[in-house]
Amino acid sequence: MATIDYHWQQFSFGKKIARFSVYLFFITGFLFSLRSVEVIPEFLYDAPEQIMDLLSRMWPIDYAFYPLTVHEAIIETLNIATLGTLVTLIFAIPLALMNASNVVSSPLIHWISRFFLVSSRSVNSLVWALLFVAMFGPGMLAGVLAIAFRSIGFVGKLLGEALEEVNMGSVEALRATGAPWGAVMLKGYCPQVMPAFFSIVLFRWDINVRESAVLGLVGAGGIGVVLNDSMNLFQWQEVAMSLLAIFTVVVLAEILVINIRNRLI
Amino acid sequence: MAGLNSIAEGHKKNPFKRSRWNIGLWILVVTYLFYSIGSLGLNAERFLSGIGHASTLLDRMFPPNFERWELLLSGLVESLEIAMISSVSGIFLSLFIGILAARNLMPPWVSVPIRGFVALCRSFHPVIIAILFVKSVGFGALAGILTLIIASIGFIAKLFAEAIEEISFKQVEAIRATGANFSSVVIYAVMPQVFSRFIGFATYQFDSNLRNSTMVGIVGAGGLGGTLFSAFQRFDYDFVAAILITIISLILVWEFLSTLVRRVF
Known part of the structure; x- marks a missing residue:
């Protein structure tokens, strides 16, 4: 009865080594970074004091500041987020189609679209904003384009994955009737990815509301401009008002998105 | 044939009628588009001059200038260190915070305040926290490290808590029936069910921290972002291209590595 004495293990030897080496890599990386990173310990010791000082300067919140500039800036921020999300779709939908292996089968086109998607995602929205401010000057336009270019990678990647999960039965049935490409797209793929499409777009809009709040720091419009101005003038009570406004809008946007998603899906 | 045609004539109406809500929604979207594009202050002249600026910008960006590679490398190393420390400590903290925030393991007086804290971490953009x-x-x-730790907690702890709330409770009850204490329940009943998802969130968050560590420098929180921003302000666009x-x-390298890590777990 040798089999009963067999010692069962969850992972094979190779897998154990692999898992162990991943842990080892991260722990050594962590320790090395901890040793070599330049942190001035004196700054850390009085951090709680400094934070309390900052909070005491922020209190009480300057509510009178809201109607002066914050209201307009918040509306502008929401416009940047919404328009940016809509402009993204112009670029993201073709790239998503190019990236889905059951729509286009050429590996070359996959690599081209993947290159665009990855570069859109790796460059941060603030960096995109810097680039567009250099092109179109400071203002809302730069913000919209920054949001749009940053979202292409996100929307394109997720939409491409949703397209790949489409049940090919109805698509093949349409092709068998001799339907042209456009009809296959519209009646075969489109109805199946619609729920995923709306949830991706809503999710991205929610993220974009957060992101567009900071674009103003580099001059691309929205509440960030107001925040930056008050901060440069050390008007911390106004800063607190702007932060409160951002917080409220972000929370409301999230609640809105959750409600719409529950209705749609 | 005549009968067939007459039937077809009688049923020309689309069986899937658009609801009134749907039409109203589209009208709302189109009105919004007109309103917001109007507020953009976009005209052909500005757009064309922007395209002109874009081409000069691209001209000056290429070829990228790697001459100051030492500066680039030191910024890159600092970014990597920030990403490494903040990811490892943020992910480690989220492991506990996620368990504390799970409503099916904890009484409400623990989970509600913890969930509030996590929501607060998530509601502000990393740049504002920075x-x-x-x-x-x-x-x-x-x-930069503190910022990204907060960002990691906001993201992973929330998703991890949601993953824990979806587990099957049979295994938890089986372990509890043996008289095991809380830590054994977590280690032997909860973790095996959610660990692979946790690794998924963790690799995603490392990726996101890596991107963000190249950005927090724009507001002075260390890393490659500071180098990028100062290159921008000195109009060294060829160096900017090198950094980008x-x-x-x-x-891209991390994306390749993360697929390896996910395959191991």
Whole structure:
């Protein structure tokens, strides 16, 4: 009865080594970074004091500041987020189609679209904003384009994955009737990815509301401009008002998105 | 044939009628588009001059200038250190915070305040948190590390808590029936069910921290972002291009590595 004495293990030897080496890599990386990173310990010791000082300067919140500039800036921020999300779709939908292996089968086109998607995602929205401010000057336009270019990678990647999960039965049935490409797209793929499409777009809009709040720091419009101005003038009570406004809008946007998603899906 | 045609004539109406709500929604979207594009202040002249600026910008960006590679490398190393420290400590903290925030393991008086804390971490964009930390702990890598720890907690702890709430409770009950204490229940009943998802969130968050560590420098929190921003302000666009190429290739390398890590677990 040798089999009963067999010692069962969850992972094979190779897998154990692999898992162990991943842990080892991260722990050594962590320790090395901890040793070599330049942190001035004196700054850390009085951090709680400094934070309390900052909070005491922020209190009480300057509510009178809201109607002066914050209201307009918040509306502008929401416009940047919404328009940016809509402009993204112009670029993201073709790239998503190019990236889905059951729509286009050429590996070359996959690599081209993947290159665009990855570069859109790796460059941060603030960096995109810097680039567009250099092109179109400071203002809302730069913000919209920054949001749009940053979202292409996100929307394109997720939409491409949703397209790949489409049940090919109805698509093949349409092709068998001799339907042209456009009809296959519209009646075969489109109805199946619609729920995923709306949830991706809503999710991205929610993220974009957060992101567009900071674009103003580099001059691309929205509440960030107001925040930056008050901060440069050390008007911390106004800063607190702007932060409160951002917080409220972000929370409301999230609640809105959750409600719409529950209705749609 | 005549009968067939007459039937077809009688049923020309679309069986899937658009609801009134749907039409109203589209009208609302189109009105909004007109209103918001109007507020953009976009005209042909500005757009064309922007395209002109874009071409000069691209002209000056290429070829990218890697002459100051030492500066680039030191910024890159600092970014990597920030990403490594903040990811490892943020992910480690989220492991506990996620368990504390799970409503099916914890009584409401624990989970509700913890969930509130996690929501607070998530509601502000990392750049805003970075500004506050730069004010309170001074310029440098420490502010970046603290920022990204907060961002990691906001993201992973929430998703991890949701993953725990979806587990099957049979295994928890089986372990509890043996008289095991809380830590054994977590280790033997909860973790095996959610660990692979946790690794998924963790690799995603590392990726996101890597991107963000190249950005927090824009507000003075250390890393490659500071180098990028000062290159921008000195109009060294060829150096900017070199930095951007470095960031994109860094993300590509990590994307390759993360698929390896996910295959191991």
